[in-house]
Amino acid sequence: MPVNANRLVEQGKMMSARHWIGFAFALMASAALAGSATAADTLKVxxxxxxxxxxxxxHFAAQKGLFKKYNLDVTIDDGNxxxxxxxxxxxxxxxxxxxxLAPMAIARSKGLPVKAIAGFVQKNDIGLLVPADAGIKSPADLKGKKIAFTAGSLEAPFIDRFLAAGKLTRNDVELLNVSAAAKAGTYMSGSADGALSSVPFFLPVVSAKRKSTSVNFADYGLQFPSFGLFATEKSIETKKDALRRFASVVAGCWAYILNGHMDEGAQAIIAARPQAKLDPAVLREQIENIKAFSKTxxxxxxxxxxxxxxxxxxxxxxxxxxxxxDQKVTADAVFTNDLIDKKIVADLAAGKF
Known part of the structure; x- marks a missing residue:
């Protein structure tokens, strides 16, 4: 049977076209896979x-490019x-x-599907701020004193137990209910003999005008975790790897900062929020105070x-x-350690940036 040269040429062209189309699709697929592997995971914080x-x-992690190093694109928003x-x-x-994290656990008991993924300030940071020269060393010394607090805050439900540790009741003190924004001013002006608040935050702010010390809730049986990271169950499931890298980077940076690098931490905050006109001395003291509450x-x-x-x-x-x-909650329902990569934490704690 004679060979049709023209038909062979046409067949060759068709095979060549199919080959190149297939090759092009293979390249596109490869590029898509490469892009998905290298594209940074986005997280809103x-x-x-x-x-x-x-x-x-x-802010230290962002400044040092550590989120980028661990393939993260992180947006950080302040809160209220x-x-x-x-x-x-x-x-x-x-x-x-x-x-x-205590409010997080409370919300969990009310049905909000949230869970702690890292703990940074693990001792209860709430305490009573009092003048350093007032001679107030314990709840027993508060009889007849005016104490500023904020109704609806986390300190409010535990005031009776705190006073009871000194064998006092509300009738033995004068409680002044003020807004969170007015608390520092009320205390610094001398309108209150003490104020209940977060010790690491509040103490450096007020001490510049009224040298103070604190009587801490945790020393009187009122211990629960304070600041840390949390996410919804859905986020933990769908963004687990990204959250693990994020939580580990932040934990490692905390460990580094608290190990004698407080000034670097303070400067990172100022650089990230220049419009806030923050006092580096206050920031540094806040960071230093946090160290005492960071571990149990x-x-x-x-x-x-x-x-x-x-x-x-x-x-x-x-x-x-x-x-x-609102309902009984177990420990395993409110926290997980699965999102802490110990190697990342150790590397960053050692300054391996």
């Missing part, structure tokens, strides 16, 4: 409050209170939040960020006794 010392590791941050993150508006006996030998089930179990009992939990 909501902080607890306007800029203060507690935000040092976030831990309770608001818990609600906003719990509603899915952000991927991860930084707030006091159960976590003192653990990598930074790791939480203890025993701490959470006792904390949940205290919160329940304060009438703050």
């Amino acid at each position: 909501r902080l607890d409050w306007t800029p203060w010392g507690n935000h040092a590791p976030f 209170g831990s309770v608001a941050t818990v609600q906003i993150v719990g509603n899915g508006e952000y991927d991860v939040g930084h707030a006091s 006996k159960a976590t003192e030998n653990e990598p930074f960020g790791i939480q203890a089930a025993s701490d959470w179990s006792s904390a949940l009992e205290i919160l329940a006794e304060g009438g703050l939990l």
